[in-house]
Amino acid sequence: MDKNFYKNEIDHKSLLIALNTLSKKYDKLFMTTIGSSLLGKPIPAVRIGEGKSKLLYVGTHHGMERITTGILIRFLEELCEYLSYSRMIYGVSSEYILKTRCIYMIPMLNPDGADIQLHGVTEDNIMYQRLIEMNNKSSDFSHWQANARGVDLNHNYNAGFEEYKNIEKELGIYGGSATRYSGEYPESEPETSAITAFIRTLSPFKYIFTLHTQGEEIYSGYNGHEPKGSRRAASVLANASGYTLCQPESGAASYGGLKDWYVSEYDAPAYTIECGRGTNPLPPSDLIPIYVSIRKMLFKSLIL
Helix, strand or coil: CCHHHHCCCCCHHHHHHHHHHHHHHCCCEEEEEEEECCCCCEEEEEEECCCCEEEEEECCCCHHHCHHHHHHHHHHHHHHHHHHCCCEECCEEHHHHHHHEEEEEECCCCHHHHHHHHHCCCCCCCCHHHHHHHCCCCCCCCCCCCCCCCCCHHHCCCCCHHHHHHHHHHHCCCCCCCCCCCCCCCCCCHHHHHHHHHHHHHCCCCEEEEEEECCCEEEECECCECCCCHHHHHHHHHHHHCCEEECCCCCHHHCCCHHHHHHHHHCCCEEEEEECCCCCCCCHHHHHHHHHHHHHHHHHHCCC
């Protein structure tokens, strides 16, 4: 794959090109879509492996966190290389991983938000006027996190949703905005509806990992509850990466996330991984250094 992919800003179009390139090169990689965004962009997913233990990796819930898409693509590319040449992965046979694991990745859950954050909005966009209003009447979308309806997807899952509505009021949020608005009801958005339907269809997953930025932290459990084996696996991830293992503090960040929903719905482990350090959006120059720093953790996650 063109190595410039990892040096440039990543949008939905460049993601599709990268995935098509990889799926043509590696016959063990299968590409599909789980649905479409509000503005009709396909949400791609890939699968590799044929085992019973299912793993899911998700990137770019938030527009400003597009770098997580590139991190997952680099992980996917390197994983395909290992499998193609039957190499060992941290002491484990790649053939064993292929036979015992079924690995799914959704590199960009929020393609509308990613493109809005990177490219802004033109007047021919059907949502132009509403997006400008939701963005405090500004045409600068560089800090946009939400989807095209102004819903923060990682607050749109059914986990403490009603409690978070009270927090929204305290924050002065009553409708669509660049960040933190949870939507009218859980899974109101096509993106969250698509991924929860995908998970319900294929469940159970042994682990779910959602990549965000930034802070070099790992969050596990929900509302004080850790599913069986969750904390042990989280410690392995932390030791492999040097990231800090944290418990969410009370506040806006503690409600409505994919991790929260999966833990409460299935009583199974899920993790939020806050990649890198700095100010969002992290620059493309951070992509490979971040990947190198968490590479061992990502490969270890395959064999937990």
